[in-house]
Amino acid sequence: MSSRAARRFAFSHEAFTVVLLVVAVVVVTQLSPYFLDAQNFSQIATDSLEIGLIALAMTPLIVVREIDLSVGSTLGLAAVVFGELASHDVPLLAAVLATVATGALAGLLNGLLVTRFGLSSIVVTLGTMALFRGLANAIVGDQTITTLPDSFTASDTRYAIGTLVTIPHVLFALAALAAALLLHRSTVGRRIFFAGSSPDVATHSGVRVDRLKVGLFVASGTLAAIAALFMTSRLQSVRADTGSGLELLVLTVVLLGGADIRGGRGTIFGTLVALALVGVVRSGMALGDLPDQARVAVVGGLLLLSICAGVAIEALRRRAAERRTTRRIRGGAELRPTPTT
Amino acid sequence: MKRREAPRTPERREEEKDHVPEIEGRDGAAVPVLEARAVSKVFGGTVALDHVDLSLRAGEIHALLGENGAGKSTLTRILCGVHRPDTGELRVDGAVVDFHTPAAAQEHDIAILHQEPSLFGDLEVAENVFVGRQPKHGRPPRIDRRAMRAEAAALLAELGAELDPAARVADLSLAEAQLVEMAGALSRRARVLIVDEPTAALTPGEVGDLFRVLRGLRDRGVAILFIGHRLEEIFALADRITVLRDGRFVDSRAAADHDEASLIRAMVGRDVAALHVRTRVEPGEPLLQVRGLARAGVFEAVDLDLRSGEIVGLAGLVGAGRTEVARAVFGIDRRDAGTVELAGERLRTPQQAMRAGLAFVPEDRQREGVAVELPIAANVALPILGRVAFHGWLRPGRERALAREWGERLRLKARDVEQAPRELSGGNQQKVVLAKWLATRPRVLILDEPTRGVDVGAKVEIHRLIDELAAAGMAILLISSDLPEVLALSDRVLVMREGRVTAALHHAEATPERVMQAATAEAQAVAA
Amino acid sequence: MSAVARLARVRELALAGFIALLVIVIAAQNGDFLSGSNLRSILLDITLIAALASAQLMVMLTRNFDLSIGSTVGLSAVTVGMICQQHGALPTPLAYLVAVAVGLVVGLVNGFAIARLRIPSIIFTLGMLSVVRGAVYLVADGGQVNSEDVPAGMTDLATGGPFGIPPLVLIALAVALAAFAFLRWTRSGRNVYAVGSNPDAARLHGLPVSRTVVLVFALSGAVAGLAGALYLSRFGFAQITAGSGLELTVIAAVVVGGASIFGGSGSIAGTLLGCLLLGVIGNGFAVLGVSQYWQDAAYGALILLAVIADARLRAVRRPARSAAAPKEATA
Incomplete structure (x- = not known):
C-alpha cells in the first residue's frame, strides 16, 4: 500500500469500523468469559449469515443510490412460500426453486417500479414492505409451520470442516468473495460505481443505469429468499413475521461499513467488518442476557452512531483542507487560484 | 402602495x-x-x-x-x-x-435576481413574490391572500407583465419566472x-x-x-x-x-490572439444522417448531415433546443419521430451510437462529462470498458496506460491518472472528457459547449485539437454559444430557434448578423 | 382559483367519491356497516391515525419522513402509564401534558440531527425507531401498563360525548384543524411548503430552512406524544409493543391523501380523506369477513398506487420549459 493509499484508509469510514470492532471484542471479552470460544464464534457466524447475505446485495444498491427496505418482508414471504410448499409434500428441490423465484420476482417488482416510474426506492420499498408482509400474513395467518422435511432442517448442522464450519458458512464465504470480486474487480462493479457517483455521466457513457438497478433489486430479493432458506433451516419453523425488522439490521451493517447513503461509495470489505461488529455486539448482549427489545435498541444506536461518524469524518476532512488553503492566502503567498467547482 | x-x-x-x-x-x-x-x-x-x-x-x-x-x-x-x-x-x-x-x-x-430563477414551483405567483413576508390581516393575524394577490398583480403590472398572480409557478416559462423574481425584488424596495x-x-x-x-x-x-x-x-x-x-x-x-x-x-489578461484559423479540407463521404428528428414540445423536423472532415456549427440562443437535439441524436432522450443513421447504420440507443463510432462531449462537464469523484483512469476507460477489460474483469494497468497515453496527447495537467478530476481546473476536466471520448476512436464527434468555463490557454488548445481531428477525417458537430468560435471553426452553420432549424449557412455567408437574425427572428438583434 | 388548487380540489373530490363508492358497495353487502356503533368505531379507529397523519403531512411537505412516531406513541403511552402505576393516577390534563412533553423531546432530537447534521431523515428516524423502542423497554422495566393503572378520567374520553362523538375524536379533529390553520394562514406554515418545494430557493430567499425542519419534527414528535395519551384513553392499557407499525399506516394515509413524496404539495383535507379511506377499508374487511391479514397487503398496494399516480400526474403537468427546478428524491 502506498503512503497516500494508507492515509486515505486511515481517514476512511472502514478504518473507523475496524477500530470499533477491536473495541467491541475487547469489551465483550472483559464482560464474558464465554465469548472467546471457537464454538461461540461459530455461533456468531451462523447468526450473522442471513443479515450478511442480504447486505451483500444491499451494499451495491446503496452505492447506486437506491435502497431496499422490503428485504425483511421479502424474506418473510419467501419463507412462508417455502413452508407452505415443503409442508405439503412438494419435492424439496422444487420448493427451494419456487422460494428463490419468489424472492427474485419480489425484487423485480421493486426494480421495475423504481426504474419504469422514476419513483424513489425508499417509498416503493416501504410500500412493498407492507405488501409482501401482508401477503405472508394472508397465506399463513397466525399459524406456525413446523412440519418441514428432516433432510432440510438437518442441513444446518452439517459440517463442512471439523465441528465449527458449517455448509452455510462455506456458502456465505463464497458468496461474499463473489460479491467483492463483482463489485470491485469487474466491469459491472465499475459501472455500478459510476451510476452511483455520477448517474448522468454513466448514462452519457453508455451505461444502462436502469438495467443495473433492476438487476441489483433482483439480486437483493433473491438473496433475501436464500437467507429465508438458511433461516428456516436454522429455526426449523416458519411464521408470517419471520424476518421482520431485518431491514434495519442489514442497513445498519451496510452503513456502518462505510457505504454512503448518498451513493457512490461503499465496499464489501467494510460491510463484512461491520457484520462482524454487529455480530460481536449481539453476541455480547446475548451473553449478558439482554432481552430482544434492548438488543434492537443497541443496534439502532449503532446505526445512528455510524451515520453521525460518517458526517463528522467528512466534515473534518473538508474543514482541514479549507483551513490549509485559507492559511496560505492569509499569509499572502502567491498561489495559482483554481476555478470553483 | x-x-x-x-x-x-x-x-x-x-x-x-x-x-x-x-x-x-x-x-x-x-x-x-x-x-x-x-x-x-x-x-x-x-x-x-x-x-x-x-x-x-x-x-x-x-x-x-x-x-x-x-x-x-x-x-x-x-x-x-x-x-x-x-x-x-x-x-x-x-x-x-x-x-x-x-x-x-x-x-x-439587498436583493438578487438569480441566473436560474430560484422559485417555488408548487406555490402560486403571488406567494413567490412575497414568500416569507406575506401580508397579514385580522385578529389573530392571518395571511391575507386577496391583498397578496392584488399587490403582486400591481407589481407585475409595473414590470409590464400580465401574469395571473394565482397561477402555479411550475407552469410558467423561464422569462415569466424571471419577472416573478423581479417583482419579488421590487416588493422589497x-x-x-x-x-x-x-x-x-x-x-x-x-x-x-x-x-x-x-x-x-x-x-x-x-x-x-x-x-x-x-x-x-x-x-x-x-x-x-x-x-x-x-x-x-x-x-x-x-x-x-x-x-x-x-x-x-x-x-x-493579454491581447487575444486571433481565433484559430481552420485548415479546411474537402469533406469526404457522408457519415451522420439525421432525418425529421422530433420530440414533442422540444424540437421538430431537424435534418442534419455530417461528412467526414467536416465541422458543422449549431448556433442559437440558450433554450433553442440544440443540446436536446444532440441528446436525442446520441440516444439519451427518447425521440418521437425521425431517424439517425451513421454510415447507413440505424442508431437508437447510446450503446449502438458508441459502437457505430459516435461520441458526445456533453455541455455540463461536471454532471454529465466526468465523474469528478472517481479516478481519471476509470473515467477515460468507461466508454470502452468492455474492450479494456478481460472477459468482464478489470485490468487497471491497461486503464492507466490508456489514460496516460491520451493525457499526454492532450497535454492534460494532473498529478497522476489516479487523481480525482474534482481537483482539476475546468480546462483539464474538459481534457479528461475529450480523452475519454477520443479513446473510443470515434468517426463522428458531437461537442456541446466544449470551451465553456475553460481558461484562454486551454481554449486555444481545444480549438487546435478540433481542427486537427477534422483534418484527420473526423466529422464534428459543434454546439456553442460563443459565436466567434462557431464562425471561425465551422464549414457550415445551422441556426436553431424554438426547436426548429431556421437557417443553414455556408461558412462564407455566415456573418454574426445573419446568425443572430435567424436565432431570434427579430430584425434588430442587439438590445438597445 | 389557480390551476393547481383546482387540480388538488379535483383530486380530493376523486378520493371522496372513491370512498363514497366503497361505502355503498360495503353497505350493500352488509347493512350493519352504516349502523351508528360501527361508524363510531371507524371514527375511533382512525382517531390516532388522523392526528399522526396531520403532523406527518407537515414533515413530508418538507421532503422528510418521520418513521419514529410509532415508537414515540409507545414511549409516551408507557411512560404516562408507568407514572400512574407507581405514583397514582395523574389528573387527565397533566397526563396529556406529560405525554406531549415526552414526544416533544424525541421530535427535537430528530429535528436537530436532521436539520443541523444534514442526515437523511429516513435513515435517522429509522434508527430512532429502534432506540425509542428500547427506551420503552427500559421505562416498562419488564412490566406493562394494565387497565387498572390508567386513570378513569382518561378512558372516559373514549365514550359518550356530544352527538355520540367521543371527546377523543374531537381532540384529534382539533389537532387536524390546528395543522390546517397553521399551514394556510401563518408565514411559518407557508415556509413549510416553500422549503419542501425548493430547499435551495428557500435558503436563497432567506427563509429559516433548518428552523422549519426542526419545527415540523418537533410538532411530529409532540403529536406522537399526544397520540400516546390518546392510545391509553382508547385502549386502556399499553404493552411495550404499543404503537409499533403505526408509522407505515400513517405514511400510507398521507400518501393516499395526495401529498407528494417529493415535498411541497399536499393538504390536510386530502390527508383526512386518506385516513378515512384506510379506516373504511380496515373496517370493511372486518364487516365483509375478509381476513384481517390482508390489511397490510392492501395498505402496501395503496401506497404504491398513490405514488405511481403522483409520479404520472407530475410527468403530465410539467411543461417542456419549466421554470421550476427538477426535483430529485433523496435516497
Whole structure:
C-alpha cells in the first residue's frame, strides 16, 4: 500500500469500523468469559449469515443510490412460500426453486417500479414492505409451520470442516468473495460505481443505469429468499413475521461499513467488518442476557452512531483542507487560484 | 402602495455605524451603498476569490465582468449572504456588516435576481413574490391572500407583465419566472439589486424589456450590480465596470473609459490572439444522417448531415433546443419521430451510437462529462470498458496506460491518472472528457459547449485539437454559444430557434448578423 | 382559483367519491356497516391515525419522513402509564401534558440531527425507531401498563360525548384543524411548503430552512406524544409493543391523501380523506369477513398506487420549459 493509499484508509469510514470492532471484542471479552470460544464464534457466524447475505446485495444498491427496505418482508414471504410448499409434500428441490423465484420476482417488482416510474426506492420499498408482509400474513395467518422435511432442517448442522464450519458458512464465504470480486474487480462493479457517483455521466457513457438497478433489486430479493432458506433451516419453523425488522439490521451493517447513503461509495470489505461488529455486539448482549427489545435498541444506536461518524469524518476532512488553503492566502503567498467547482 | 416593511430600525443602523469611527468615501464621492474589501473565499482546496474589492454606489448600474471561473458567482453569493468570506469585510453605508445568512443580507435591502430563477414551483405567483413576508390581516393575524394577490398583480403590472398572480409557478416559462423574481425584488424596495446573467435565455425583445426596468430602478436611486458576458449588453447598460480574472480584482472604471478591446484585454489578461484559423479540407463521404428528428414540445423536423472532415456549427440562443437535439441524436432522450443513421447504420440507443463510432462531449462537464469523484483512469476507460477489460474483469494497468497515453496527447495537467478530476481546473476536466471520448476512436464527434468555463490557454488548445481531428477525417458537430468560435471553426452553420432549424449557412455567408437574425427572428438583434 | 388548487380540489373530490363508492358497495353487502356503533368505531379507529397523519403531512411537505412516531406513541403511552402505576393516577390534563412533553423531546432530537447534521431523515428516524423502542423497554422495566393503572378520567374520553362523538375524536379533529390553520394562514406554515418545494430557493430567499425542519419534527414528535395519551384513553392499557407499525399506516394515509413524496404539495383535507379511506377499508374487511391479514397487503398496494399516480400526474403537468427546478428524491 502506498503512503497516500494508507492515509486515505486511515481517514476512511472502514478504518473507523475496524477500530470499533477491536473495541467491541475487547469489551465483550472483559464482560464474558464465554465469548472467546471457537464454538461461540461459530455461533456468531451462523447468526450473522442471513443479515450478511442480504447486505451483500444491499451494499451495491446503496452505492447506486437506491435502497431496499422490503428485504425483511421479502424474506418473510419467501419463507412462508417455502413452508407452505415443503409442508405439503412438494419435492424439496422444487420448493427451494419456487422460494428463490419468489424472492427474485419480489425484487423485480421493486426494480421495475423504481426504474419504469422514476419513483424513489425508499417509498416503493416501504410500500412493498407492507405488501409482501401482508401477503405472508394472508397465506399463513397466525399459524406456525413446523412440519418441514428432516433432510432440510438437518442441513444446518452439517459440517463442512471439523465441528465449527458449517455448509452455510462455506456458502456465505463464497458468496461474499463473489460479491467483492463483482463489485470491485469487474466491469459491472465499475459501472455500478459510476451510476452511483455520477448517474448522468454513466448514462452519457453508455451505461444502462436502469438495467443495473433492476438487476441489483433482483439480486437483493433473491438473496433475501436464500437467507429465508438458511433461516428456516436454522429455526426449523416458519411464521408470517419471520424476518421482520431485518431491514434495519442489514442497513445498519451496510452503513456502518462505510457505504454512503448518498451513493457512490461503499465496499464489501467494510460491510463484512461491520457484520462482524454487529455480530460481536449481539453476541455480547446475548451473553449478558439482554432481552430482544434492548438488543434492537443497541443496534439502532449503532446505526445512528455510524451515520453521525460518517458526517463528522467528512466534515473534518473538508474543514482541514479549507483551513490549509485559507492559511496560505492569509499569509499572502502567491498561489495559482483554481476555478470553483 | 404601502408594502414596504421597515427592514431594520434606525437605532440599529446607528449602532452599526458606531463600529467605524469615520465614514470614508473612496474617491471623495458618496459613501458606497455596498462595498467588499479584500474578500477571499476558499472551497475545499481551491481558491475561488483572492482579495477582491468592489464598491457599489446608489443610482448606478455596475457591471461585473470576467470569464467563467473568474469568481463572479462566488462574489455574488458572498454579497447576498449565501457564502461567508474567509478574509476581508463587507460594508453597507460604510459600516462593517456580517452576512451570515441570506436573510441578513436582505435585512440590509439587498436583493438578487438569480441566473436560474430560484422559485417555488408548487406555490402560486403571488406567494413567490412575497414568500416569507406575506401580508397579514385580522385578529389573530392571518395571511391575507386577496391583498397578496392584488399587490403582486400591481407589481407585475409595473414590470409590464400580465401574469395571473394565482397561477402555479411550475407552469410558467423561464422569462415569466424571471419577472416573478423581479417583482419579488421590487416588493422589497431593495437599495441594492444584484442581477446574475439574466439574459442568457431571453429573446432580444425580452432583454429590451428587462433593461428598461433596470434603468428605471437605477433612476430611482437603486444600486444595480449586473453580471453578464455579452459585451454589447454591457456597453448598452453599464455606468461602471469591474473586471475579475482568475479570482482576482483587475480594475474598476467608468464604462466610457473602456472599449471592447480594452475590456477583453482586462478579462483575459493579454491581447487575444486571433481565433484559430481552420485548415479546411474537402469533406469526404457522408457519415451522420439525421432525418425529421422530433420530440414533442422540444424540437421538430431537424435534418442534419455530417461528412467526414467536416465541422458543422449549431448556433442559437440558450433554450433553442440544440443540446436536446444532440441528446436525442446520441440516444439519451427518447425521440418521437425521425431517424439517425451513421454510415447507413440505424442508431437508437447510446450503446449502438458508441459502437457505430459516435461520441458526445456533453455541455455540463461536471454532471454529465466526468465523474469528478472517481479516478481519471476509470473515467477515460468507461466508454470502452468492455474492450479494456478481460472477459468482464478489470485490468487497471491497461486503464492507466490508456489514460496516460491520451493525457499526454492532450497535454492534460494532473498529478497522476489516479487523481480525482474534482481537483482539476475546468480546462483539464474538459481534457479528461475529450480523452475519454477520443479513446473510443470515434468517426463522428458531437461537442456541446466544449470551451465553456475553460481558461484562454486551454481554449486555444481545444480549438487546435478540433481542427486537427477534422483534418484527420473526423466529422464534428459543434454546439456553442460563443459565436466567434462557431464562425471561425465551422464549414457550415445551422441556426436553431424554438426547436426548429431556421437557417443553414455556408461558412462564407455566415456573418454574426445573419446568425443572430435567424436565432431570434427579430430584425434588430442587439438590445438597445 | 389557480390551476393547481383546482387540480388538488379535483383530486380530493376523486378520493371522496372513491370512498363514497366503497361505502355503498360495503353497505350493500352488509347493512350493519352504516349502523351508528360501527361508524363510531371507524371514527375511533382512525382517531390516532388522523392526528399522526396531520403532523406527518407537515414533515413530508418538507421532503422528510418521520418513521419514529410509532415508537414515540409507545414511549409516551408507557411512560404516562408507568407514572400512574407507581405514583397514582395523574389528573387527565397533566397526563396529556406529560405525554406531549415526552414526544416533544424525541421530535427535537430528530429535528436537530436532521436539520443541523444534514442526515437523511429516513435513515435517522429509522434508527430512532429502534432506540425509542428500547427506551420503552427500559421505562416498562419488564412490566406493562394494565387497565387498572390508567386513570378513569382518561378512558372516559373514549365514550359518550356530544352527538355520540367521543371527546377523543374531537381532540384529534382539533389537532387536524390546528395543522390546517397553521399551514394556510401563518408565514411559518407557508415556509413549510416553500422549503419542501425548493430547499435551495428557500435558503436563497432567506427563509429559516433548518428552523422549519426542526419545527415540523418537533410538532411530529409532540403529536406522537399526544397520540400516546390518546392510545391509553382508547385502549386502556399499553404493552411495550404499543404503537409499533403505526408509522407505515400513517405514511400510507398521507400518501393516499395526495401529498407528494417529493415535498411541497399536499393538504390536510386530502390527508383526512386518506385516513378515512384506510379506516373504511380496515373496517370493511372486518364487516365483509375478509381476513384481517390482508390489511397490510392492501395498505402496501395503496401506497404504491398513490405514488405511481403522483409520479404520472407530475410527468403530465410539467411543461417542456419549466421554470421550476427538477426535483430529485433523496435516497
